[in-house]
Amino acid sequence: MPIALSEEHRDLAESAAGWASRYAPGAEPTEFWKALTTQGWHSLHLPESAGGQGAGLLELAVVAEQFGRYLVPGPFLPTVTASAVLAVAGPSEGLTAFAAGATGAVVLDGLRAAKTADGWRIDGTSAPALGLAEAEIAVVRAQEVWFVLRPEPGQLVAVEAVDLTRSVARLRLENFLVPRENVVKVSSESAELALAVPAAAEAAGLCGWALDCAVDHVRTRVQFGRPIGSFQAVQHRAAGILLHRERATAAAWDAARAERHSRAQQALAAAQARHAALPAAVDASVSCVRLLGAIGFTWEHDAHRYWRRAVALSGSLGRFTARALGERDVPRDLTLASPDDCPELRRQVASVLDQADERLLADAGLAAPHYPKPYGLDAGPLEQAVIAEEFDRRGIPQPTTVIGEWVLPTLLTHGSPDQRERFVLPTLRGDLRWCQLFSEPGAGSDLASLRARATKVDGGWRISGQKVWTSLAHEAHWGVCLARTDPDAPRHRGISYFLVDLAADGVTVRPIRQATGRAEFNEVFLDDVFVPDRDLVGEPDSGWRLATTTLANERHNMGSTLAHGSSDRIRQLLRDDPALAGDPEALAALGRCVSRELTLATLGLRTALARLAGLDLGAEVSVQKVLSALAQQEGSRELIALLGPGSASAEDGHVLDHLGLPAVLFGGGTVEIQLNVIAQRVLGLPR
Known part of the structure; x- marks a missing residue:
């Protein structure tokens, strides 16, 4: 699924894609930027008070994803990133200039700032910055302080760009005085979010192009007398690109929707976007080139242009490790319902839960509220979320019929x-x-x-x-x-x-x-x-038709549950072993586990919203099943690595957790079978 879920956002994505497909190929930079600003794509996310269109980061992400798919050249991404950071600080002259069409760039790392009586003095040479060579306004970070300035040609150091569609330069300042009024007052969390959203959204778009390009090629390329897309190894690699796209899309979407959340939530969502989305674009690009074969490694094919952009983008926000996720001891808010949703249903559920009797829960339709009446409440995704919140509020686990979770839907659909x-x-x-x-x-x-x-x-x-x-x-x-x-x-x-x-x-x-x-x-x-x-x-x-109903329910259930290698287990290990608590690698392992779980949880929320929007997901539930199995395998492996000598003890519950891993790697269809399902039913590759 693309970032856009609602009908309004899907219309916006279609419009952006249509515009980019007409104007981006072979565009002359000056004329292209004029056409882009005339259309207003650069100011979509800026407040109306500054001359923008009053949308937000989510709408910007929808457009940035589509522009990434069409490799929109020039200053678009650097400019909207700079203006997004500036917009967090409120109205300013620079923000008005951005809305009017000024180009911009964000400059990070390498500069030193010292406060003086007149303002700040900045020294040093920055890291390479995308779009800086043609930027009229630079939003600069020096030692965690943000500034806005207009760079002069003598302050720019040219850099040969990896991305063939964007300029790159360093900013060199020597004892440069910046007035106090040029200081941008913005929280680090909000700034990180503004930096992460456009980049993650573009990464999702690059993944989308890599997927389409690879699938189109393997459908038509014939070797050994048949399309190479019919070979299982090729199908699995193509399915792997789709998994990269889903990771990137989920992370970009979640970061964009965090704009109105707390600062702690913004920081977590931004860290996840950087960790999950930006590397995914590189991995997807490499996999695309591998499926294209030698032709994808030539200068003439567009694959290397997308790959180059993915590489340049991956480090454009500075160095990042998973440790940043491991150090944030706060859960991501991925609730579907708001406190004001379904008040009558909340009262109804509360009156039953306060009696806490399993038979009463079943008779009230709360054991499986998504089932049709009289067995459930015909609850849709929003109602199910409200009911789940009421269970959580009282610390009561929701009932499960275990294997019955997969059997009963079949009886409800096909039974007498x-x-x-x-x-x-x-x-x-x-x-x-x-x-x-x-x-x-x-x-x-x-x-x-x-x-x-x-x-x-x-x-x-x-x-x-x-x-x-x-x-x-x-x-x-x-x-x-x-x-x-x-x-x-x-x-x-x-x-x-x-x-x-x-x-x-x-x-x-x-x-x-x-x-x-x-x-x-x-x-x-x-x-x-x-x-x-x-x-x-x-x-x-x-x-057979009935069995597919049962198996589909099994996959969905298993795809949303982590039974092995969870972040909670790693946290427990850190609590039990003080020597590990501050260990950088242990915190990085925890961060990687948190990232995998955030991907799954975000995909689950997006699935619920897609159903609310009337979208047919079909075999895409297999995507979540595969990601869940891989997450548990990787988390369990990292858990064992952290145990050290403890891995030799059969008394350690963490070891037994690891030894039980094959149950989720086989159950409901092996990972390899699920990759076949994705390749054939989602991507349409030949059997």
């Missing part, structure tokens, strides 16, 4: 009235527990090759076969089972979806001991088990 009556409310009340009898020794990720067979008999079916890797079957009352009912039909047909009573004759459950020493998985043997007709869900031979 009798099946819904017998199973939905009893499960929500906690009276029934479920397992999923899908995988077999020869049919794991390739589920369509399953061999369990169901034969029609009087009044029902006889099922025989072996299921494996069945989570919680030793505790379950019922299982949803896929079995082949027509052995002559194509692989994805002739499969039916049954409800199996695990207390029935012929069912044997044998726990499988895992690497952790625990036995949460099982193998289940079905030996001529009788299943009555009433427990066949849907029509015979239609089970």
